[in-house]
Amino acid sequence: MTSSEQPRRRGRPTAPLLSQEKITSAAVELIELRGYSALTMAALARQLGVAPSALYNHVSNKHQLLRWIQDHVNREIDCSDFEVRPWDAALEAWAHSYRDAYARHSLLVPVIAVTPIAGSPHTVAMYEKVAAGLRAGGWPDDQVMDVVVAVESFVLGSALDAAAPDDIFDVPADQAPVLARVVGARVGRDAARAAFDLGLATVLAGLRDRLRALTP
Amino acid sequence: MTSSEQPRRRGRPTAPLLSQEKITSAAVELIELRGYSALTMAALARQLGVAPSALYNHVSNKHQLLRWIQDHVNREIDCSDFEVRPWDAALEAWAHSYRDAYARHSLLVPVIAVTPIAGSPHTVAMYEKVAAGLRAGGWPDDQVMDVVVAVESFVLGSALDAAAPDDIFDVPADQAPVLARVVGARVGRDAARAAFDLGLATVLAGLRDRLRALTP
DNA sequence: ACCTGAACACCGTTCAAGT
DNA sequence: ACCTGAACACCGTTCAAGT
Numbered sequence: 393m394t395s396s397e398q399p400r401r402r403g404r405p406t407a408p409l410l411s412q413e414k415i416t417s418a419a420v421e422l423i424e425l426r427g428y429s430a431l432t433m434a435a436l437a438r439q440l441g442v443a444p445s446a447l448y449n450h451v452s453n454k455h456q457l458l459r460w461i462q463d464h465v466n467r468e469i470d471c472s473d474f475e476v477r478p479w480d481a482a483l484e485a486w487a488h489s490y491r492d493a494y495a496r497h498s499l500l501v502p503v504i505a506v507t508p509i510a511g512s513p514h515t516v517a518m519y520e521k522v523a524a525g526l527r528a529g530g531w532p533d534d535q536v537m538d539v540v541v542a543v544e545s546f547v548l549g550s551a552l553d554a555a556a557p558d559d560i561f562d563v564p565a566d567q568a569p570v571l572a573r574v575v576g577a578r579v580g581r582d583a584a585r586a587a588f589d590l591g592l593a594t595v596l597a598g599l600r601d602r603l604r605a606l607t608p
Numbered sequence: 609m610t611s612s613e614q615p616r617r618r619g620r621p622t623a624p625l626l627s628q629e630k631i632t633s634a635a636v637e638l639i640e641l642r643g644y645s646a647l648t649m650a651a652l653a654r655q656l657g658v659a660p661s662a663l664y665n666h667v668s669n670k671h672q673l674l675r676w677i678q679d680h681v682n683r684e685i686d687c688s689d690f691e692v693r694p695w696d697a698a699l700e701a702w703a704h705s706y707r708d709a710y711a712r713h714s715l716l717v718p719v720i721a722v723t724p725i726a727g728s729p730h731t732v733a734m735y736e737k738v739a740a741g742l743r744a745g746g747w748p749d750d751q752v753m754d755v756v757v758a759v760e761s762f763v764l765g766s767a768l769d770a771a772a773p774d775d776i777f778d779v780p781a782d783q784a785p786v787l788a789r790v791v792g793a794r795v796g797r798d799a800a801r802a803a804f805d806l807g808l809a810t811v812l813a814g815l816r817d818r819l820r821a822l823t824p
Numbered sequence: 825a826c827c828t829g830a831a832c833a834c835c836g837t838t839c840a841a842g843t
Numbered sequence: 844a845c846c847t848g849a850a851c852a853c854c855g856t857t858c859a860a861g862t
Contacts, residue, residue, distance in 0.1 A: 505768035508776050520784040533793035542807025545769050549761030552721035560724050568736040577749035591758025598810030
């Protein structure tokens, strides 16, 4: 060990093993490989080749880690259409992309719904684009966030629904005859997607009407 | 100890200390008193004056307990209107009641969305009424469940949103100017309710249009 | 049949100690 | 500044033992 030469105090300035980026992508990898139930601080540390306690030098607790993951997932959501297409078409594409992302991360849904966005740069950028698109489309300032939140609520509820088993509404016909009948009448394969498509089309039609009534 | 006489084997047939009803209402009481984070098997047992392991003679695990609580909450949801009012008015009242119930139990939302209803009598009864009301209102069999699920997705998403802090969208104006502007333009106190009301009105308008187009 | 008490495997998190 | 290893408080759940 040479005694001086290097700017840092002694030895070479060994780079830290961990960082927000490394931790987040390891966590996402773990989730995609083995699901959210496999995401424990111990398993994450193991994946990173480090002791569990080492994580706490970079992340204050597991909840903050979930917020990092949330921002990472939001990065995948496509909202580029707001800059080039009419507000309603862009909103539809955004809702689809948003739902699909969180259908794969439904465990995050209760986290998103409640976490301030300020610390999440990609999330802030997404809302900025959406808000700008709606505003440019003619929505008045004091209704933009209501539209965003309403659509988002539908999207997140649908993402949860997408994680439901196919037989969730199965019930003995003698116990609930009408329910059994209408449940049996659903032809399609992907019932959750059919409900989402119907709902989204309905919401968009309703919003178009509302905006039209607002600006004569 | 007399040897015969009693139908049971020996002593008096001491009634069990626990039952589904007692466990469920103790759990609900615990939740309303100290929140979901206080609902542990140990705390629940303590409330019932019993050892934690005793619970497992009546409930197979904590997840099943959550389903019992879910059915209990669903009992509070008002869907009586479906028998006496037009489908759209009844759907609106149901959605309001549904959202309010789960705004108080948002931790259950991810559970509901994924749990088969078959084992939950009040839940089945609720869906039966809703389905019958929509069907009587003129909705075709193969679309009834899509409408139910779409509205329910919006309701559950909104229930999650109702648990969000007021400052969830607060962001520095230089970082996201349009977002900051429209967030600031929301006048009202209860932003979550405003978004829910706008969304619900929009969904109902859209559904009325859709049904009208279906039945000329 | 139903309850107790002790135990188990696992969790997130803390902290003194090292470099 | 960053990591290790040992420890802590708490979880849900199991199970032999009692009545």
